[in-house]
Amino acid sequence: MDGTIRRPGAAKPADESNDEELMVAYSHGSQDAFDELFLRYKQPLFGFFRRRVADPAQAEELTQESFIAVIRASSRYQPSALFRTYLYAIGLKILGAHRRKAAFRACFTGAPDNYQEPAALGNLETEYALRQAMGKLERLEREILLLREFEQLSYAEIAELLHLPVNTVRSRLFRARMALHRLLAASAPSSSAEQARIEERS
Amino acid sequence: MNTAATHPVAPEEIMAFFDGELDADQAQIVANHIDGCSECASIAGKFRGLSKSLTGWSISPVSQKLEEAVYDFASKISAKSKSRKASAPFRFSIWNWRLWAFGGMSAVTGVLLLVGFQILNIYHSDRVESEHSMAMMVSQKRGEESRSFVKAENKPQVMNSLETPSRADLRTSTGGGAPMSGAVGGIVSNAVAPPAASAPMIARTASLTITVKDLAAARTSLNAMLVHHHGYSAELTVESAANAPRSLTASLRIPASDLSNAMVDLKTLGHVEKESQSGEDVSQQHADLAERLKTARETEERFRGILQQRTGNISDVLEVEESIARVRGEIESMEAEQTGLEHRVDFATIDLELVEEYKEEIASASTAFSLRFHNAFVAGYRNAVGTVAGIFLFLVEYGLSILIWLAIIAFPAIFIWRRYRKARSRM
Numbered sequence: 322m323d324g325t326i327r328r329p330g331a332a333k334p335a336d337e338s339n340d341e342e343l344m345v346a347y348s349h350g351s352q353d354a355f356d357e358l359f360l361r362y363k364q365p366l367f368g369f370f371r372r373r374v375a376d377p378a379q380a381e382e383l384t385q386e387s388f389i390a391v392i393r394a395s396s397r398y399q400p401s402a403l404f405r406t407y408l409y410a411i412g413l414k415i416l417g418a419h420r421r422k423a424a425f426r427a428c429f430t431g432a433p434d435n436y437q438e439p440a441a442l443g444n445l446e447t448e449y450a451l452r453q454a455m456g457k458l459e460r461l462e463r464e465i466l467l468l469r470e471f472e473q474l475s476y477a478e479i480a481e482l483l484h485l486p487v488n489t490v491r492s493r494l495f496r497a498r499m500a501l502h503r504l505l506a507a508s509a510p511s512s513s514a515e516q517a518r519i520e521e522r523s
Numbered sequence: 524m525n526t527a528a529t530h531p532v533a534p535e536e537i538m539a540f541f542d543g544e545l546d547a548d549q550a551q552i553v554a555n556h557i558d559g560c561s562e563c564a565s566i567a568g569k570f571r572g573l574s575k576s577l578t579g580w581s582i583s584p585v586s587q588k589l590e591e592a593v594y595d596f597a598s599k600i601s602a603k604s605k606s607r608k609a610s611a612p613f614r615f616s617i618w619n620w621r622l623w624a625f626g627g628m629s630a631v632t633g634v635l636l637l638v639g640f641q642i643l644n645i646y647h648s649d650r651v652e653s654e655h656s657m658a659m660m661v662s663q664k665r666g667e668e669s670r671s672f673v674k675a676e677n678k679p680q681v682m683n684s685l686e687t688p689s690r691a692d693l694r695t696s697t698g699g700g701a702p703m704s705g706a707v708g709g710i711v712s713n714a715v716a717p718p719a720a721s722a723p724m725i726a727r728t729a730s731l732t733i734t735v736k737d738l739a740a741a742r743t744s745l746n747a748m749l750v751h752h753h754g755y756s757a758e759l760t761v762e763s764a765a766n767a768p769r770s771l772t773a774s775l776r777i778p779a780s781d782l783s784n785a786m787v788d789l790k791t792l793g794h795v796e797k798e799s800q801s802g803e804d805v806s807q808q809h810a811d812l813a814e815r816l817k818t819a820r821e822t823e824e825r826f827r828g829i830l831q832q833r834t835g836n837i838s839d840v841l842e843v844e845e846s847i848a849r850v851r852g853e854i855e856s857m858e859a860e861q862t863g864l865e866h867r868v869d870f871a872t873i874d875l876e877l878v879e880e881y882k883e884e885i886a887s888a889s890t891a892f893s894l895r896f897h898n899a900f901v902a903g904y905r906n907a908v909g910t911v912a913g914i915f916l917f918l919v920e921y922g923l924s925i926l927i928w929l930a931i932i933a934f935p936a937i938f939i940w941r942r943y944r945k946a947r948s949r950m
Contacts, residue, residue, distance in 0.1 A: 352598075356594075367589070384585070384589060385589050385593055392593075420947060424943050424944075424946035447580075448579055451576065476539075476542070494538065495538050502573050
């Protein structure tokens with residue numbers, strides 16, 4: 322991948338190894354296995370946080386925190402589930418803790434003045450409209466939709482992560498998609514206006 | 524969007540087909556239906572379009588700072604685990620010589636400590652035994668002397684200068700309560716001093732705990748022994764609780780000269796569980812008391828002499844009579860103390876405890892259980908009532924205060940909770 326830093330002298334791991342094999346190898350001391358895992362998941366995990374947290378710096382911190390948690394827990398890793406599910410479970414826990422802390426702080430300090438939805442920092446009309454529409458979804462439905470669309474998790478994996486029945490995941494995902502479709506359709510004129518405003522500013 | 528009545532596949536199934544979540548047969552059915560149904564094809568198109576529009580949500584690449592931080596941390600952890608493995612003293616394997624050496628040294632150290640403790644224990648027990656045997660020898664010697672005193676009391680005889688005067692003689696010379704002449708007082712001073720130097724007065728005590736088979740029979744035997752040894756029971760308590768062994772606790776007084784024989788006889792009552800003996804030397808205490816008594820009697824005699832002369836006025840006479848009364852009171856108090864002290868010496872005290880061998884009766888168990896169940900039920904009922912009453916009283920006493928504090932705390936708590944919920948919903 323572009324922009325990747327390879328540790329000096331690190332041998333390239335076998336590309337054909339799956340995630341679970343790599344994690345087991347890392348738990349037995351193979352640093353190259355971790356390098357390969359990091360290469361595979363640094364961008365998806367950063368995207369996972371970036372789509373859920375407004376501040377990109379915070380998203381980076383949470384990504385770093387998640388990988389550090391993986392490193393620390395490597396000796397206890399058991400390949401009973403997919404590594405992808407394991408990693409996103411850690412990410413969800415860290416995200417939940419971050420949200421609780423932020424909400425607690427906001428109780429006393431209020432939301433920061435420069436608080437902006439992630440989409441406001443983007444330049445694309447579609448992206449902005451998507452973020453706005455996503456923000457209007459019910460929280461659980463939004464989470465299921467994000468996990469399905471961007472993390473590409475199966476219904477069963479989502480159910481395992483969120484401790485829900487698979488049928489609930491399917492019905493909530495359907496409702497989320499329908500709602501998002503309606504919201505995007507409704508926000509099309511405003512999106513155009515926003516685009517015009519951005520163009521004027523630029 | 525209710526298509527269940529008109530379409531063989533539900534919209535959720537179309538979505539699942541679109542997500543690749545259906546098995547091959549179901550997927551084939553849905554695909555065939557979509558091909559022939561424009562409405563369902565439209566739904567599938569919506570899903571496709573939505574997914575396509577979501578791909579527009581691009582994310583910037585991860586910064587190098589993040590990569591460096593994670594790699595640094597991973598390197599540190601790796602280095603730590605390697606150094607931990609390198610510096611491990613030894614692995615636990617049964618063939619590891621260091622493990623055997625450590626185990627052997629531990630075993631030798633343990634054996635040495637055990638031997639050391641045993642040696643110390645033997646040395647200590649030898650010392651205790653020798654001290655105990657010496658004490659027994661002294662005690663036996665004193666017992667023999669005491670018996671010789673009693674014999675002398677029963678059979679008065681003229682003592683030569685080498686014989687120790689009996690305490691009966693002592694009592695005769697020091698007690699009595701009658702006014703003594705100066706010549707008698709001289710006898711007292713001569714009689715008291717020698718025994719204090721040569722024959723110490725020992726107040727002996729012993730205690731015995733004996734398990735007997737039949738407490739009633741043992742008590743009968745005990746009474747017979749008391750008569751035989753000319754002793755008496757100063758205090759006696761019999762306990763006969765239900766579902767517990769019967770016991771008898773007594774404080775016996777036996778002539779000191781007969782203590783050993785009495786102890787031997789008492790031990791025949793049953794199995795001796797515990798035995799102890801001790802003696803208190805009261806010679807000095809007795810001698811001091813005798814000296815004070817002698818002085819008080821001399822003082823009384825002088826006052827009486829003054830009173831017989833009657834040379835002063837009436838007030839002086841009254842004052843002398845008061846002094847005589849005071850000294851007389853002191854003399855009687857000291858005589859009583861002396862008598863008690865001598866009694867302690869003459870009669871040894873045996874604290875006896877007889878415990879009957881207890882046999883549990885099966886027949887009484889059921890009765891006991893029903894009684895215990897009844898008592899437990901009553902106690903439980905009382906506890907429950909007490910708990911309810913306690914809660915009620917607590918609410919009466921503090922309920923109003925609690926409500927006031929809840930009202931005070933509720934407003935800020937609700938305010939903070941609402942802000943928290945609002946902040947959570949924005950994230």
